[in-house]
Amino acid sequence: MKNITLSFLLLLVSCNNKEQLEMLHNETTDSYRIKPQAEPKPQETASKEVMILDTVGLKKFWAGFQKDIFSANKQGVANRLDYPVRAIHPVIFKYSYSCDTIAYIKDEEKYADVDIYKSDMSRCFDFIFDDVLKNIISRISYEDLLQKGHRNKEVNAISYHIFPKDYMKVPCPNDHNMQFYLHEENGKWSISIGGL
DSSP states (O other), X not given: XXXXXXXXXXXXXXXXXXHHHHXXXXXXXXXXXXXXXXXXXXXXXOOOOXXXXXXXXXXXXHHHHHHHHHTTOHHHHHHHBOSOEETHHHXXXXXXXXXXXXXXXXXXXXXTTOEEOGGGHHHHHHHHSOHHHHHHHHHOOHHHHXXXXXXXXXXXXXEXXXXXXXXXXXXXXXXXXXXXXXXXXXXXXXXXXXXX
């Protein structure tokens, strides 16, 4: 502020006549005056189309997935998944119901950067879909997917979180889960596996 005042005084002294002084005063006060801001333009809201969920396709897909899981149809399950499946997700899920910290630490080191691909499904099937997860999948109805899942209205998709504590008693409190992201693309449903 001192620099501005000093500059203004120097300009005053250097001005020879009243007109220059008046013009300078007007310019200076205008530059510090709060100018009204223009009214904000209303943003154009792009109307996002709400996708109608293919409930018939989803129901058929989920029933087929459950059937493939329980008949241990590894190829059928492999055809229904998206890849890669991060191996750490089944590790975290197992910890969420076993609460075995030592096993979790060992498995975390071993599987942290491992990806499972379709070609690995025959040997990794039981690693991903252990008996606890198979039991929980058997208890998730199509109606549960619709009522408890999170719907993505821009695409044909539902995200369903599986918390073991909702299906069984677990010895430690935690919120780790397995997430199934069921989505349809070009008439074909599939599942991406994730979790926290």
